[in-house]
Structure formats: C-alpha cells, structure tokens
Amino acid sequence: MQANIEGPSITLATRATPLVLAVLPQLEGRRTWLKGGGLRIENTPHNVERLRESFPSLDLQGASVGADEFDGLADHAPFAFKRIPDPHQQTALDRCEKYRFFGHFMEQGTGKTKVAIDHCCRLFARGQITGVLVVTKKGVHRQWVEAELPKDHGQEFMADYWRHKPLDPALKVQGGALKWLSINYDALRSKTAMGLATEFCQAHSGKLMIIADESQCIMNHTSGRHKAMMLLRGYSSHRLLLTGTPMGKDLTDQWAQLKWLDENILGAKYLTTFRAQYCIMGGYEGRAVVGHKNMDEFKRRTARYTYRVTKAEIGYIPKHYGEWIYDLSADQLRLVRQIKQELMAELTNGDSVPISSATSAFMKVQQIANGFLIDEDEKVIRLMPVDKNPRAIAALEWLDSHDGKAVIWTRFTEDRAIVGEALDAAGINFAEYTGSDRQRHEAKLSFIHDPEVRCFLANPQSAGTGLDGLQTVCTQALYYSNSFNAIDRWQSEDRIDRRGMIGGSVYTDLIGKGSTDRYILRNLKKKKGISALSLGDIEDAFDVF
Numbered sequence: 001m002q003a004n005i006e007g008p009s010i011t012l013a014t015r016a017t018p019l020v021l022a023v024l025p026q027l028e029g030r031r032t033w034l035k036g037g038g039l040r041i042e043n044t045p046h047n048v049e050r051l052r053e054s055f056p057s058l059d060l061q062g063a064s065v066g067a068d069e070f071d072g073l074a075d076h077a078p079f080a081f082k083r084i085p086d087p088h089q090q091t092a093l094d095r096c097e098k099y100r101f102f103g104h105f106m107e108q109g110t111g112k113t114k115v116a117i118d119h120c121c122r123l124f125a126r127g128q129i130t131g132v133l134v135v136t137k138k139g140v141h142r143q144w145v146e147a148e149l150p151k152d153h154g155q156e157f158m159a160d161y162w163r164h165k166p167l168d169p170a171l172k173v174q175g176g177a178l179k180w181l182s183i184n185y186d187a188l189r190s191k192t193a194m195g196l197a198t199e200f201c202q203a204h205s206g207k208l209m210i211i212a213d214e215s216q217c218i219m220n221h222t223s224g225r226h227k228a229m230m231l232l233r234g235y236s237s238h239r240l241l242l243t244g245t246p247m248g249k250d251l252t253d254q255w256a257q258l259k260w261l262d263e264n265i266l267g268a269k270y271l272t273t274f275r276a277q278y279c280i281m282g283g284y285e286g287r288a289v290v291g292h293k294n295m296d297e298f299k300r301r302t303a304r305y306t307y308r309v310t311k312a313e314i315g316y317i318p319k320h321y322g323e324w325i326y327d328l329s330a331d332q333l334r335l336v337r338q339i340k341q342e343l344m345a346e347l348t349n350g351d352s353v354p355i356s357s358a359t360s361a362f363m364k365v366q367q368i369a370n371g372f373l374i375d376e377d378e379k380v381i382r383l384m385p386v387d388k389n390p391r392a393i394a395a396l397e398w399l400d401s402h403d404g405k406a407v408i409w410t411r412f413t414e415d416r417a418i419v420g421e422a423l424d425a426a427g428i429n430f431a432e433y434t435g436s437d438r439q440r441h442e443a444k445l446s447f448i449h450d451p452e453v454r455c456f457l458a459n460p461q462s463a464g465t466g467l468d469g470l471q472t473v474c475t476q477a478l479y480y481s482n483s484f485n486a487i488d489r490w491q492s493e494d495r496i497d498r499r500g501m502i503g504g505s506v507y508t509d510l511i512g513k514g515s516t517d518r519y520i521l522r523n524l525k526k527k528k529g530i531s532a533l534s535l536g537d538i539e540d541a542f543d544v545f
Contacts, residue, residue, distance in 0.1 A: 109498030131204030371513030464492035
C-alpha cells in the first residue's frame, strides 16, 4: 500500500481488503472510495495514528502530526517583570515557554491574567509577536486595558478595547511598542466588531497572539462565539486559553476549547471521534455523556500543553458556606402546592408530560418563592409588596446581622429589581452592575472606593467572570437566587476569593422552606443543569417541596 498526501487529504492506493475494511470504521471524517481505485480520507492526527498502528510500513511522511512546539527559544532576549510572579505563576510561565499553543487552566484568583501578560511581554522581547488580541467576556475586555495591562506590563505598550469606534491606525503598526486589542465574545457576532478584529489580526498576521480569556465561553463548538474564534485563529502564530473552569459538564467542554487551541493536541478533529475515544454515552438514545474512559491517555495528550493549579494547592484560605432559612408566605405555599398538584395529576392520569412543561413548572415554583410570577404575555406579576416579600426581608435580615460590604447575586432581572427597592427602602446604598460598559465600570469603582456603598448587586452571568477588585473590600456574598449553571456559580464565588483578598470568603444561600432552593444547590454540586433533568428528577424534586 502507498499513501499520497495532498494537503488536507490522504489517498491510499488500496483495495477493499479485510484489513482495510476493519480499519475503516476507526477513521474520522469523510472516507471516499475513488472510481479509479484507492481510498481518500482526511489528513488528521487521529487518522494518521490509526494508519500507523494498522500499517507500520506505510510511508506517511508529511502527514498531520501532533501539536506544534517552538524551536530556538533558548536564546533569551532581555526581559524584566513589572511585578515578580508568585512561585506558581513562574511555574506556569516555565511550562508554556516552548509552546506556541498553551492552556492555563488556573483557578479563578490565582493570577492567570498576569501569567498571560508576562508571557506576551517575553515573546515580544524575543521578536516572536507584535500584536495581541484578547477575547473575553463583556466588561472584562475593558478591564484588561484599563487595569491589568498597566499593572503588569513590563514594557512599552499600546492598547485599546472595543467601544464601537474604528481601529486606531497606530495599532496596526508592527514596529515600536507591543500592540493590544481587547474585545468581547458577543461583539464578534456583529460584522463591525468582527471586521475590526480581523483588521487587527491581519496587520499582525504571523506574529500574533490570540488569548481566549474565560475560554469556557467557547466550550460549545457549534456556537457563534466558537465559529468566530476559529475564523480569527488562522491569523495567529500563538494562542492561549485562560480559564479556571475548563469543564462544566464533561470532557467535551475541554475538547471544544482545545480544538480551537490546536486540534492536534487531542488528535480528534470531530466531536464524534472524541466521544468514541473518551466518553461513555448513555441516557436518551445514547446521546448523553454519562462517564469517561481512557483518562490516562487524555491526561498524557494534554499534560504538556496545559497547566492546572487551584487555590487550595497554593495555600488560599478555604471558602466557608452557610444558609439563611426563611418561611414562604401562606399564599406562596398555596401556589406551590397548586403547581405540584397539577403536575402530579397529569402523571397519575398517565398523560405524557413533556420535559419542557415540567421544567417550566419547576421555574414557576422558584419564581413564586422569590415573590413574583410571569404570565403568558411575559408580564411580571408581583405577589406582594417588597416590604411584605419574605425573601427580600430575609436578605435585609442577613445584611443586618453582618458587618461590612457584601455582594448580592441574583438570578432573575425581577430579583434584582426587588432587592434594589428593598435596599432603597432600608436606606442601604448599593451599586448595581448593569447597563453600559461605562455604567458597570462606575458601579464597580463606586463599590470599591465609596465607603458609603455597602452592597454590590449583580447577576453571575454578567459579573461573575473576570471582574477583579471586589476582594479588596469584601469577603462575603449572599446568593439571593441561583440558576442551574455551575460555572456561573463557581466563577461568581471567586470575585471575592482572589489574590488581594482581605480574609476568608463566606457565602450564604437564601433557602425558602417549600422552595426549590436546596434542590438547586444539590444539583449545582453535581454540575447538573436544568436541561439535563429527566422527568423522574423533576418528580423527585416536587416530592421534596
């Protein structure tokens, strides 16, 4: 057998022999029998590995190989840190030194942003890069330019962030200072922002670092975010993943991120190939990942190209958790029982209850416990005035029993409105993290610097990642309400559990008797989202209420 390698394809001069037919199902991608004879397959690391295992004498020189490494990085150019890194940060820098593509899976608060900045400064000093594109969550992209770079950049630099303005021509010049552009994932959905990012990448093509900060945002390979990042990837010579939560549900989350970083690391171009190699499938029609396999091989493949560190490993003070329990009103309990009875009646009668209907009932119970309902016209109906809302009263009681500043996390927009009104009525000054980037930035500064502002009111999806500085004035957070998103919870917890914190962090969850609160907390620990709940799970949940 002979192999002809033509860019993205490998053509094998072979017939459909028993051995070839046995290997065929193990290959990924398109496989085509040619009319003139031969078999054409995709040139991927996975396919090359399978061919080499099955046909050791086959000449595959020039075929796709493993992840790329640097050459010649032993020649160090002068480089000075603006702030000396901590030992674990130095280890991270040492680990990524010889790799063009690397993932820093460093837990929130361990200083991965500094590591990325130091690494880029080092590459710039060696003439390896001239520009850096940072893509992160909205609001955090501004913080990179205004807070992180001035704090840690040890060389002259020029930086800007996406704010609906044309790109400064000076940012496209490769000479002089290192150029930085920071933009958010959601902005890349617009043609204007994507065009601006592309313009910057083209100017520094071949000497460009792209940093996917909070890279859990691209763990869905079918999302617009991931697709936009894949388009920009082609201009980069270097890439970094930065996240403290690389896996939300299962290993496929890491596959999507590592695919963007360098698909040769795992050697699986397609999700189906990766699942067959590393995932145990089950659930409805075998579509859900219920376990993992071949973990030694997975760790072997990723160990060189990733670095993982947790706060516990470097001696951070452990987190402390507590609950603040309160009673629902009689009307709230009546509404909860009514919803439960209606759902159970359908199940008892043998009616087919769609999962969507059951999860909707589950959501209504949570909203009722929070003091409101949303009708069929999407109109919010409050069940009682704010001063009679048991949950809002419980939040004020918790604040009254604690000294100092506090972060209050809410799930629903109406929750934030209710808490804001309750704080106003109680004469408690607060900063609300909402509105434009400028308004959010001002809210953060107000909470940090104004001693009269006691509370920081926010939603974990908007403020839970990348937001720094809260830990310098605050050690306690109240979870007024939770979603089923475990990553949102972990990320939001680390806003007050980071480098520079002033003590051990304390987290308190409001628990309404007869509500879904404790059940949601239980599932957060299992990383089980509401979309993953079966009808049986929801039945069990309603039995608890």
